[in-house]
Amino acid sequence: MHIRGTVAGEVEVRSVSTSYGESELAEVPLLLAAEDDGERPPTRTFARDGDGAVSDPTSDYETTTVTLWNKWAESADYLEPGLEVLVTDAKEETYQGETQYATTGDSYVVVEPSFLVNVTAIRNWVQCPRLYYLNKLSGVPLNYPVVKGTLVHEVFGDLLRGRDLEESIDARVDERGLELGLLGETPEAVAEEVRENAKAIEGWLEQGRLTEEDSWRSEQLLISETFGLRGRADAIRRGAPVELKTGKNLKKEPRFKDKVQAACYALLLEEHGGDVDLGTLLYTKNSALDRNEETGDLTPAKEFTMGDGLLKFVVRQRNELAAMEISGDVPTGYEGSAKCEYCFEQDTCMVVSGRLDQESKAGQIATPLPEEEREYFYRFYQAIEEERREVHREYAKLWEQDAQERADDDRALIDLKFVEKRPLEGGRWELRARRTSSANSKIREGDFVLASDGHPVRGNSELATIERLDDEVVLTADEPVEVTRLDVYPSELTTDRLLVAMHDALLKGDERRKDILFGRATAEFDEISETFIDNNAAQNEAVTKAVGARDCALIHGPPGTGKTYTIARAIRAMVERGERVLLSAFTNRAVDNALEALLEQLEDGVGSQTQRSGDGKAVSVVRVGSESGIREDMEPYRLERAGDPEDRVAELQNAQVVAATTATCGSRVMKEQAFDVALVDEAAQLTEPGTCAAINLAERFVLVGDHEQLPPVVRAENDLTESLFERLIDCHPEAGVMLDRQYRMNQRIQAFASQEFYDGELRPAEPEVAGRTLDDLAGVSTDALPPELQDPVAFVDVEGDGGQYTDSEEAARIADLIATYERAGLERSEIGVIAPFRAQVSEIASHVPDDVTVDTVDRFQGSSQEVIIVSFTATGSLEGPIFEDYRRINVALTRPKRALVLVGDPAALASDPVYERMLEWART
Numbered sequence: 026m027h028i029r030g031t032v033a034g035e036v037e038v039r040s041v042s043t044s045y046g047e048s049e050l051a052e053v054p055l056l057l058a059a060e061d062d063g064e065r066p067p068t069r070t071f072a073r074d075g076d077g078a079v080s081d082p083t084s085d086y087e088t089t090t091v092t093l094w095n096k097w098a099e100s101a102d103y104l105e106p107g108l109e110v111l112v113t114d115a116k117e118e119t120y121q122g123e124t125q126y127a128t129t130g131d132s133y134v135v136v137e138p139s140f141l142v143n144v145t146a147i148r149n150w151v152q153c154p155r156l157y158y159l160n161k162l163s164g165v166p167l168n169y170p171v172v173k174g175t176l177v178h179e180v181f182g183d184l185l186r187g188r189d190l191e192e193s194i195d196a197r198v199d200e201r202g203l204e205l206g207l208l209g210e211t212p213e214a215v216a217e218e219v220r221e222n223a224k225a226i227e228g229w230l231e232q233g234r235l236t237e238e239d240s241w242r243s244e245q246l247l248i249s250e251t252f253g254l255r256g257r258a259d260a261i262r263r264g265a266p267v268e269l270k271t272g273k274n275l276k277k278e279p280r281f282k283d284k285v286q287a288a289c290y291a292l293l294l295e296e297h298g299g300d301v302d303l304g305t306l307l308y309t310k311n312s313a314l315d316r317n318e319e320t321g322d323l324t325p326a327k328e329f330t331m332g333d334g335l336l337k338f339v340v341r342q343r344n345e346l347a348a349m350e351i352s353g354d355v356p357t358g359y360e361g362s363a364k365c366e367y368c369f370e371q372d373t374c375m376v377v378s379g380r381l382d383q384e385s386k387a388g389q390i391a392t393p394l395p396e397e398e399r400e401y402f403y404r405f406y407q408a409i410e411e412e413r414r415e416v417h418r419e420y421a422k423l424w425e426q427d428a429q430e431r432a433d434d435d436r437a438l439i440d441l442k443f444v445e446k447r448p449l450e451g452g453r454w455e456l457r458a459r460r461t462s463s464a465n466s467k468i469r470e471g472d473f474v475l476a477s478d479g480h481p482v483r484g485n486s487e488l489a490t491i492e493r494l495d496d497e498v499v500l501t502a503d504e505p506v507e508v509t510r511l512d513v514y515p516s517e518l519t520t521d522r523l524l525v526a527m528h529d530a531l532l533k534g535d536e537r538r539k540d541i542l543f544g545r546a547t548a549e550f551d552e553i554s555e556t557f558i559d560n561n562a563a564q565n566e567a568v569t570k571a572v573g574a575r576d577c578a579l580i581h582g583p584p585g586t587g588k589t590y591t592i593a594r595a596i597r598a599m600v601e602r603g604e605r606v607l608l609s610a611f612t613n614r615a616v617d618n619a620l621e622a623l624l625e626q627l628e629d630g631v632g633s634q635t636q637r638s639g640d641g642k643a644v645s646v647v648r649v650g651s652e653s654g655i656r657e658d659m660e661p662y663r664l665e666r667a668g669d670p671e672d673r674v675a676e677l678q679n680a681q682v683v684a685a686t687t688a689t690c691g692s693r694v695m696k697e698q699a700f701d702v703a704l705v706d707e708a709a710q711l712t713e714p715g716t717c718a719a720i721n722l723a724e725r726f727v728l729v730g731d732h733e734q735l736p737p738v739v740r741a742e743n744d745l746t747e748s749l750f751e752r753l754i755d756c757h758p759e760a761g762v763m764l765d766r767q768y769r770m771n772q773r774i775q776a777f778a779s780q781e782f783y784d785g786e787l788r789p790a791e792p793e794v795a796g797r798t799l800d801d802l803a804g805v806s807t808d809a810l811p812p813e814l815q816d817p818v819a820f821v822d823v824e825g826d827g828g829q830y831t832d833s834e835e836a837a838r839i840a841d842l843i844a845t846y847e848r849a850g851l852e853r854s855e856i857g858v859i860a861p862f863r864a865q866v867s868e869i870a871s872h873v874p875d876d877v878t879v880d881t882v883d884r885f886q887g888s889s890q891e892v893i894i895v896s897f898t899a900t901g902s903l904e905g906p907i908f909e910d911y912r913r914i915n916v917a918l919t920r921p922k923r924a925l926v927l928v929g930d931p932a933a934l935a936s937d938p939v940y941e942r943m944l945e946w947a948r949t
């Protein structure tokens with residue numbers, strides 16, 4: 026039986042004499058999880074009293090003792106109260122009338138099983154825990170061995186899927202043109218080296234070439250809910266893992282750290298019903314060595330027997346890593362037995378230890394960072410790791426929630442009907458399935474998802490890309506899964522990049538930059554006398570500051586105040602001064618909008634990467650991002666990654682303006698780029714490290730945003746929720762300028778937001794804007810509307826059905842309102858509906874025609890509509906702001922140009938002071 030629970034007090038370790046001799050045991054007080062419901066008992070929330078006992082165990086949970094024998098007793102060192110523990114194959118014992126449990130010879134003890142550790146992380150950890158930490162901080166750089174390794178792996182996968190060797194090498198080398206160009210490599214030399222490595226693969230495959238009995242499978246994503254592991258095995262052959270290494274190994278046995286990696290895959294495969302007794306390591310460089318010069322065992326393939334001892338060792342290492350991550354400690358290197366003098370990372374390790382004043386086995390060099398910077402580092406390190414744990418919780422939901430719960434949470438599309446699988450060129454597959462419902466979900470075209478034949482973890486599942494998503498779903502994947510369900514794939518990539526960006530800002534950052542970030546220096550500006558925009562003083566001042574900033578400028582742009590226009594004008598001025606500019610934003614949409622505005626500024630015509638600036642000089646503009654992320658009309662500017670390395674790299678290096686999301690700025694390719702200035706839009710929606718990913722690449726920066734609208738999107742509640750923009754606006758008023766003239770809303774509509782959020786300073790830019798009404802639209806007459814809708818702002822009183830997250834009465838009333846507007850001559854596409862909860866969005870969507878946009882505030886940020894209807898979904902009393910945060914209501918109320926209708930229960934709204942003022946304004 027499996028026992029799962031939470032450590033409920035201090036763990037006692039002792040030695041006892043048994044018939045086998047002296048044995049160690051650890052007695053762990055455990056708060057047991059309720060039978061079978063997969064629920065986790067209350068953890069971390071209850072306080073410990075002086076003697077370590079948990080002071081508030083919920084009565085629904087039973088406390089017991091689990092005895093961990095021998096090697097498992099080692100885990101006792103880090104079994105802190107509050108940690109979750111799983112013991113597999115435990116036996117039940119009765120002691121003094123109480124039921125207790127103990128490990129058996131078959132047991133595994135897993136600490137924090139829902140903390141999913143990546144297999145490569147365990148490999149690094151086994152090599153040296155400090156190395157694991159350093160890798161996390163600095164990420165994987167762009168270097169030739171890494172790119173070559175990836176290429177060899179890709180060719181290996183292709184060969185397994187039956188692709189021709191030469192065709193595979195040519196195609197794969199071509200795909201990496203840009204990276205190879207940045208590394209100064211030629212395709213011929215790289216192809217030759219990959220070919221040498223591939224010889225080992227081919228030779229080995231010859232032995233039992235992909236017969237049915239061999240049951241090969243390439244690259245399989247595996248997740249274990251029992252062992253808290255996940256990873257992608259290079260290949261599975263006859264149910265056993267095969268790992269590819271591009272290095273050499275002249276010994277008979279595989280390297281220990283490589284065995285550890287294969288053992289992790291063995292555990293993962295066993296959980297999926299396999300019985301693994303063999304592991305294979307393929308050292309491809311061996312086949313490229315000259316037999317006359319090298320001595321030793323040159324065979325590339327080395328097999329080893331997968332012993333029980335190794336599997337358990339691997340789980341103990343994983344436990345140590347998970348416990349350290351949960352505690353937030355930093356590894357010193359003393360946890361392992363690696364020798365620093367043999368380590369390639371010794372210098373880096375010493376510098377990081379010195380700069381952060383960390384204890385480490387390698388010792389310290391370099392002077393420590395000032396204390397406030399170290400404090401910042403640890404604060405954000407913890408915040409980012411907390412965010413990572415939230416991502417892990419998302420993984421756990423893959424098995425904790427059933428299919429319907431995942432679908433209700435918008436995290437899965439279920440009950441698909443598999444239609445067909447079709448082989449594609451290059452050994453990949455196209456999969457098609459039909460949707461049986463029109464349910465909402467977060468899954469979008471271009472997303473990477475888990476496609477499964479029923480269950481994303483327990484069934485056959487594969488990472489797939491969504492090529493098309495309407496009534497039919499079209500996917501591409503490496504393997505032909507008979508897909509009936511799609512799940513959002515939680516990714517740690519963003520978290521990884523935040524950590525690296527934060528590390529680079531502090532440990533590699535320029536001193537002056539840090540003085541600005543920490544408010545130790547005042548931002549400085551060059552004198553600029555030119556007028557850039559003659560009809561809007563605030564915009565002109567913003568461009569002047571952006572162009573003249575030696576350090577930074579901060580442009581605060583309330584809704585519709587021409588942020589995009591101002592950004593474009595500023596970039597044009599910078600380009601004309603010969604500067605290289607990075608244009609970035611949180612979303613692809615904002616990057617494309619700003620780029621579009623810039624292209625208009627530079628000159629008419631879309632279609633080539635070269636534009637003319639105002640003074641007639643050629644300006645090259647490049648958009649970096651994936652095909653699915655970039656708007657179709659910006660495609661001509663997209664930087665192609667495949668092709669001739671020299672051409673590709675020239676395109677990027679010569680580009681005077683490079684546009685990319687901040688997430689892409691953290692990619693290996695972008696990290697190699699340097700700019701005079703980085704201009705970041707939507708900066709109030711970015712975390713501090715998220716902003717650093719872009720500004721780290723430039724000498725000076727301009728942030729544009731509005732901290733009175735949506736804050737950063739993060740899962741955890743911590744320092745990441747405040748943007749760098751907001752913090753700097755406070756600490757560098759000299760660098761800030763607010764755009765105070767808006768080009769969107771009728772005066773009556775903007776009045777409340779202006780008063781409530783912008784100290785009354787936001788005003789219409791022109792009389793035409795102030796006086797806009799629906800009558801200005803062709804074929805629309807406000808006379809055809811009932812009197813209560815003739816004013817640009819209206820309140821429609823609906824008592825509501827009392828539901829917490831949905832309200833069918835409001836939904837039905839909104840459907841009537843839409844019909845009324847239609848009768849007055851409006852097109853449905855000119856009306857938008859905003860609701861606070863996803864459930865209410867679905868409810869409304871089921872009442873109104875398909876072509877009316879209904880969504881949450883988050884999806885409306887950055888856009889506008891002629892008419893906006895807001896459903897408050899509030900009845901009776903209010904528990905806190907309906908839109909979670911008043912900033913959300915600001916966004917909702919500032920989307921319309923000509924008419925705004927608020928729908929809700931006034932009694933409920935009046936119980937909150939902000940909503941009460943809103944009611945007053947809407948009803949006058």
Ligand SMILES: Nc1ncnc2c1ncn2[C@@H]1O[C@H](COP(=O)(O)OP(=O)(O)OP(=O)(O)O)[C@@H](O)[C@H]1O
Nearest residue numbers: 560561582583584585586587588589590768887888
């Ligand atoms: N100085 C200006 N003179 C004339 N029109 C302007 C000026 N600045 C902005 N506009 C116009 O105002 C409208 C809104 O501008 P823009 O799209 O740049 O706003 P924004 O602040 O980016 O909007 P959002 O709040 O949605 O992010 C556009 O149609 C733009 O052409």
